[in-house]
Amino acid sequence: MVKWIGLLQGAAALAGCGATGNEQVQPGTRPEVQAATAVPEPIAEKTAEPCGAVIEWVDFLMIDDIKYYQNYDGTKEVSAEQKGDKVGEVSYMLNEHACTNHVTQNGDAAFLPIGTEIYALKGYTPEFRVVAGGKIYEVKDNPKAATMEELFDIKGKVQKVSLESGMDGSLIGDFSEAASEAFIRELLPLPYFGFDKVYEQARFETGVFLRVTLQDGTSFRMIYYPKANAFTAGAFGTETLKELIMTQRAQIKAAAGL
Template identity: 45%
Template sequence: MKKGLFLIGVLLLASCSGKPAQMLPSSQSSVIDWVDFVNWNDTTYTANYETNEMDKVWKTERVLGEVTYTLDGHAGANHTSKNGDAAYLPKGTKLYEIKGYDPAFRILANDKIYEVSEAGKAEKVEDFLDIEGKVNRVILQSEEDLSFIGEFSEVHTKEFIDELLLLPYEEAGRTTEGKRVFFGIELTDGSMTRSLYWPETGYINYGTTASERLKEIFEAEMKASNY
């Protein structure tokens, strides 16, 4: 299993969140600084740092599984991750379904939210991005510190989400070149799911490529916010 669907985006967003940049291992590394992830049901989840700083108590449903292997301190640079692997969560840590969320999108482990970063067998974005009916607003954020830059109009927000969820999930052809645009989708419970958009290639860091209409919406909102 790959170690992260949206790895570039995960690292960029982590570095802008005030957390130490976490790198996947290279063959030259003597000390491995893993991305904080866990694998379950052929899906890779990474810690959602901003949401975990909300100090919110999340209600859980059933136990989905548990960590069977901790990479930190045990795995080498060439380790191939599999279901049950986690970067830092101790062996035996329970993985929980969160009330109100499809576990394809988010799960809870050790009182922390882990959000999908590689969507396994998904065919469309809606198969894992469980945000329909939960969106408060879409915002543009600074590349330097993720501070607020602008907010999509109400009309564009609805159209953007509807269009995004129907896009095909792509395991290949992820081209991340040129300028990058940081944006966040704020949900009604106050949490945020962040992503990146590359205007030059149209790639969106949810494993998909923007439709022509989504490109138009991005362009209009970026212009309105002087992004």
């Protein structure tokens, strides 16, 4: 039996929710689970275990070819009144059932039991956010999206953009109102390429932590890489957007004495 230790690259650096900004993912692996090191153990002649692996899964689900990660640090438990129409249900729970070679399919979820119903979240398109098990799951990858506006249903819904610490994720300061508006205006038309394309350019770079707070009080993290001029959400920025981010970052850090 070979024992694998799965690394959480998770909703964190890869989805923009709770990362350090320095995580690196081995090429060819899926961000929801990554086998890191193999530690050989004596091979038993017989074993009842279906998978000789110990895996830590990111809390994700997949429906309609869209992969979602739980937004654990920018949302709260969802009330019944916030649920929209049913959009699917879980048909397979990976935790303690799937092995490292499992290919993610529609209906898969890391920790939600089979039969868990998945709902739209009122106020947002289901391509951006859904609700399952009382938790909000936010898009990580949508192969049908052509732009960031099609990926993130946030147009007209943003309250502010903020700068966070790359060390502990704490708030450093907010963009000015004008800069927040300009950030969203520049971000949404960007072509959506997906994480893999960005990873090719930014895998060895330390990112700038940004948080986008929406008008309903929820938020999500975005990580921006200046040298690659790219976001882990799956887009490459314009020069105007790069200048805006770096200028606001410098001003906020100076005001905070950093």
